[in-house]
Amino acid sequence: xxxxQSTRAGLSAEHATAPGVSHPPLQTYTEEEGMMREAxxxxxxxxxxxxxxxxxxxxxxxSEVINSLFEQGLMGIEIxxxxxxxxxxxxxxxxxxxxxxxxxxxxxxxxDIQNTLINTLFTKLGTVAQKEQYLSRLxxxxxxxxxxxxxxxxSDAFSLKTRADKHKDYYVINGxxxxxxxxxTAGVFLVMANADPSTGYRGITCFIVDRDTExxxxxxxxxxxxxxxxxxxxxxxxxxxxxxxxxxxQVGHGYKYAIGMLNEGRIGIAAQMLGLAxxxxxxxxxxxxxxxxxxxxxxxxxAMQHQIAHVATQIEAAxxxxxxAARLKEAGRPFIKEACMAKYFTSEVATLTTSxxxxxxxxxxxxxxxxxxxxxxxxxxxxxxEGTTNIQLSTMAKFIDKxxxx
Amino acid sequence: xxxxxxxxxxxxxxxxxxxxxxxxxxxxTDGVKHSMNPFCEIAVEEAVKLKEKKLFKEVVAVSCGxxxxxxxxxxxxxxxCDRGIHVEVTGKDYESLGPxxxxxxxxxxxxxxxxxxxxLGKQAIDDDCNQTGQMTAALLDWPQGTFASEVEIEGDKVxxxxxxxxxxxxxxxxxxxxxxxxxxxNTPRYATLPNIxxxxxxxxxxxxxxxxxxxxVSRLEVLRxxxxxxxxxxxxxETVDDLVAKLKESGTI
Numbered sequence: 001x002x003x004x005q006s007t008r009a010g011l012s013a014e015h016a017t018a019p020g021v022s023h024p025p026l027q028t029y030t031e032e033e034g035m036m037r038e039a040x041x042x043x044x045x046x047x048x049x050x051x052x053x054x055x056x057x058x059x060x061x062x063s064e065v066i067n068s069l070f071e072q073g074l075m076g077i078e079i080x081x082x083x084x085x086x087x088x089x090x091x092x093x094x095x096x097x098x099x100x101x102x103x104x105x106x107x108x109x110x111x112d113i114q115n116t117l118i119n120t121l122f123t124k125l126g127t128v129a130q131k132e133q134y135l136s137r138l139x140x141x142x143x144x145x146x147x148x149x150x151x152x153x154x155s156d157a158f159s160l161k162t163r164a165d166k167h168k169d170y171y172v173i174n175g176x177x178x179x180x181x182x183x184x185t186a187g188v189f190l191v192m193a194n195a196d197p198s199t200g201y202r203g204i205t206c207f208i209v210d211r212d213t214e215x216x217x218x219x220x221x222x223x224x225x226x227x228x229x230x231x232x233x234x235x236x237x238x239x240x241x242x243x244x245x246x247x248x249x250q251v252g253h254g255y256k257y258a259i260g261m262l263n264e265g266r267i268g269i270a271a272q273m274l275g276l277a278x279x280x281x282x283x284x285x286x287x288x289x290x291x292x293x294x295x296x297x298x299x300x301x302x303a304m305q306h307q308i309a310h311v312a313t314q315i316e317a318a319x320x321x322x323x324x325a326a327r328l329k330e331a332g333r334p335f336i337k338e339a340c341m342a343k344y345f346t347s348e349v350a351t352l353t354t355s356x357x358x359x360x361x362x363x364x365x366x367x368x369x370x371x372x373x374x375x376x377x378x379x380x381x382x383x384x385x386e387g388t389t390n391i392q393l394s395t396m397a398k399f400i401d402k403x404x405x406x
Numbered sequence: 407x408x409x410x411x412x413x414x415x416x417x418x419x420x421x422x423x424x425x426x427x428x429x430x431x432x433x434x435t436d437g438v439k440h441s442m443n444p445f446c447e448i449a450v451e452e453a454v455k456l457k458e459k460k461l462f463k464e465v466v467a468v469s470c471g472x473x474x475x476x477x478x479x480x481x482x483x484x485x486x487c488d489r490g491i492h493v494e495v496t497g498k499d500y501e502s503l504g505p506x507x508x509x510x511x512x513x514x515x516x517x518x519x520x521x522x523x524x525x526l527g528k529q530a531i532d533d534d535c536n537q538t539g540q541m542t543a544a545l546l547d548w549p550q551g552t553f554a555s556e557v558e559i560e561g562d563k564v565x566x567x568x569x570x571x572x573x574x575x576x577x578x579x580x581x582x583x584x585x586x587x588x589x590x591x592n593t594p595r596y597a598t599l600p601n602i603x604x605x606x607x608x609x610x611x612x613x614x615x616x617x618x619x620x621x622x623v624s625r626l627e628v629l630r631x632x633x634x635x636x637x638x639x640x641x642x643x644e645t646v647d648d649l650v651a652k653l654k655e656s657g658t659i
Contacts, residue, residue: 031477032602035484038441039597073599086599096599 026323029095032088037095043072044103052104055229056374059221065107066143066185074100075114076139079123083135090116090264094271094326101275102282105378106229108272110143113181116268117261118144121190121206125249125257130208134188145186147177147235148258154179155391157192158201158255162237164193169244171195173207173215177235179385183218184231187211191237192254204254208246215240226377263336264329265386270322270342273382277315277346277353280375284357284365291362304360311353318346337399344392347382354379408462410453411521412487413512414446414469416478417532430630432501433532442478445527447485447594448587452557453525454486455592461559462523464488468515470508472496476610483605484597490610491515495622502624504533507615509541514618516546521582523564528553528586539586549579552586 029037051062069075077093079085086092093115101108122134138144153159162175173193180189189209196203209216219234249257285308288299298304321342328335354376358365365372383389418424419439427434442450453465467482469475470493479490493511495503516524524543529536543550551557551566555574558565559581568575569588597605615622643649653659 031480032606035477035480035597035602035605036599039484039599039602043596071598072596073601077599081600081603087603088599092599 026320026327033092033095036088036092037099040072040074040096040099041102043068044100044107048100048107049103052229052371052374053368055104055106057228059223059228061106061110061185061229061231063185066110067141069107069111070139070141073139074111075143076119076135077115079119079135079139083131083139085119085135085139090267090330091323091326094267094322097268097271098275098278098322101272102279104229105272105276105375106227108275109227109230109269110182112265112268112272113146114138114144116265117146118188118190120261120264121146121248121257125206127245129245130248134208137187142187143182143185145180145182145189147180147189147191149179150176151178151234155388157258158204160192160194160204162191162193163197164195164205164207164242166195171207171242171244171247173209173237173240173242175237177237179222180233180235181230183233183235184221189216189235190248191235192258193237195251199252201255202252204258205251206248206254206257207242208248209237209240209242213240213242225380226374227381262386263339266339266343266392267322267325267329267335269382269386270318270325270339270346273343273346273350273379274315274318274322276375276379276382277318277350280350280354280357280372280379281311281315283371284360287361287364298360307356307360311356314349314352318342318349321345337396340387340392340396340399343382343387344389344396347379347389350375350379350382409464409466409519409521410456410462410523410525411512411516411519412446412449412453412465412467412482413508413524413526413538414450414467414478414482415443415527415530415532416440416469416471416475417443417530420444420531426631426633430632432628432631440474440478442481443527443530443532445529445531445587445589446478446482447527448589448591449525449527450482450485450487451592451594452554452585452587453523454595456523456557456559457486457488466491466519466521468493468512470495470503470511470615472500479610480605481597483608483610484602485595486601487608489608492610492612493618494612494614499622502626502628503622504624504626505535505537505541507620507622507624509538509545510620510622511615511618512538512542513545514620516542516548516582518618523581524548524584526584526586528588539584543584546582546584548582548584550584550586551577551579552584553588554585555588555590557585557591 047068048065051065055061073086074096076085077088077096078090081087097108097112100111119138122131148157150160164171164173191207191209192204193207194203195205215238217236219236222232224232288304289297291298325335325338325342328338357372358376361372364370419441422439425434456462457465465487467479467487467490469479476492479492483490512524526539539552540550551564553569554566555569556567562581563578564581564583565578566585643652
């Protein structure tokens with residue numbers, strides 16, 4: 001098996017902190033976090049890895065994979081056991097997403113969106129009735145989609161045009177959404193629509209729209225460069241009637257929820273990019289240790305060693321940024337700047353790593369017979385979705401600016 | 407009392423490249439990834455399945471070793487065992503712990519816990535002894551069904567299909583009995599995340615071999631551990647005649 005043996009010590013060493021040390025290293029996990037990571041690592045290697053290439057080629061996520069994600073409890077990591085969830089922590093979700101991404105970034109993003117966006121929204125904003133209706137489905141058999149972007153509004157999310165017109169006790173939603181992940185398999189859609197365009201973004205409201213609602217059309221999925229097994233579809237909403245009780249949270253507060261949740265979601269994406277980079281690296285380095293040219297392993301050439309060490313350093317830094325952002329959030333401390341840093345940095349590191357790994361593997365790295373080229377294609381979306389790199393940088397700059405206010 | 411005792415051993419992970427210590431006293435274990443012995447996983451799976459079929463009321467996972475052995479027990483709990491027993495053996499005692507001492511411990515526990523069935527992996531992948539199950543049965547004077555590829559409870563008897571050199575042998579033994587699991591007995595489940603969380607609340611009792619009246623002094627002394635000889639490169643030949651010539655030359659034929 002492919003083993004990342006580098007500095008990874010046994011499980012017990014990772015838990016160990018020398019007596020009297022009150023600040024353990026960032027890579028310190030509770031016993032449960034360690035067990036979860038091991039379980040997911042094994043599950044991903046044995047049940048998902050054999051299907052990755054086929055799912056990528058056919059641009060289709062095997063339904064067995066989705067079912068087994070639910071069976072393993074990976075789709076409701078933070079959901080309360082009373083709703084059939086695992087009842088674990090945000091950091092556990094991050095570890096799970098990282099482990100899944102080492103094997104397949106598409107599977108990781110499915111798990112990430114469900115846990116960090118959909119489940120979080122319902123848990124934080126849901127009424128008792130909404131939670132009862134949806135949370136147990138989300139943890140056991142139903143995938144959710146988050147619908148914010150449109151053809152004319154990506155980064156400029158709040159200029160969205162989808163309208164929700166109020167009638168007595170229901171709304172009629174009209175508009176279209178683009179780039180909706182998981183759309184092919186989702187049973188519920190969280191649609192951001194503007195209930196009062198005259199107030200600008202302060203009319204944006206989050207609506208729960210079930211898949212079988214009349215007027216909701218899921219368009220043909222995009223033919224993408226990477227993350228192909230993750231369905232990305234346009235959505236058409238044609239006079240979709242949604243009862244008032246299907247509003248998640250408050251009318252006109254949708255923009256707040258979107259931002260709030262994307263702040264957390266970006267740590268999840270960071271974990272995905274981190275896992276992607278690590279998984280790619282773990283598969284490329286063994287090749288460099290086997291391949292012999294000019295009488296020695298190509299790993300032993302100084303230029304190679306320097307490149308490999310540099311990339312390993314970048315991945316380590318990316319990991320620390322990601323883990324720290326996650327721990328900050330769990331600790332209830334400010335984390336938005338750090339989350340932006342994590343997402344921005346890991347997506348850049350994923351790009352660097354995958355690009356270098358192909359070079360290290362030479363010709364075979366360029367062929368589809370080896371898994372490396374898929375990582376290269378998959379990483380590109382990291383700098384684009386859930387907040388482009390430029391948006392992350394601008395957000396960080398705003399925080400930095402404030403820090404210097406006297 | 408319908409209770410199953412399952413033994414689980416913490417061993418160096420199967421995928422790790424094992425290295426011999428420079429002083430040849432053993433293999434390097436510090437900082438090396440460990441996990442549950444694969445045959446023990448199969449044993450746990452079988453025990454949990456029997457409980458799920460309502461043939462037994464409780465599954466108890468037992469491990470002998472230092473503090474880290476509790477991680478292995480915790481994994482067994484996450485797979486569905488009800489509670490665990492950690493028999494603490496550390497330092498030099500642990501290094502010299504072998505099948506005879508472990509079977510004495512299991513025999514004592516099987517009696518103490520009034521187990522109807524003891525399921526163990528057929529062997530551990532570190533020492534490959536393939537003795538503990540057999541010795542435990544002998545110490546208890548219980549029947550044994552080893553190398554099991556199928557286990558079926560029929561009343562107060564166990565039907566065991568055994569993988570033997572000649573094929574498959576089916577035996578029926580009275581309970582209480584010892585069964586050892588072979589590779590094809592089942593496919594162990596993954597510990598699901600919710601079960602990992604539930605396992606945190608399950609109890610692991612702690613005890614020492616002395617508490618069970620077991621003397622763990624070893625009668626064996628490991629003199630030296632070496633790597634297997636390096637496999638020499640082969641020679642490629644072009645024709646069958648060359649092959650025959652080379653085989654004759656090497657004295658093989």
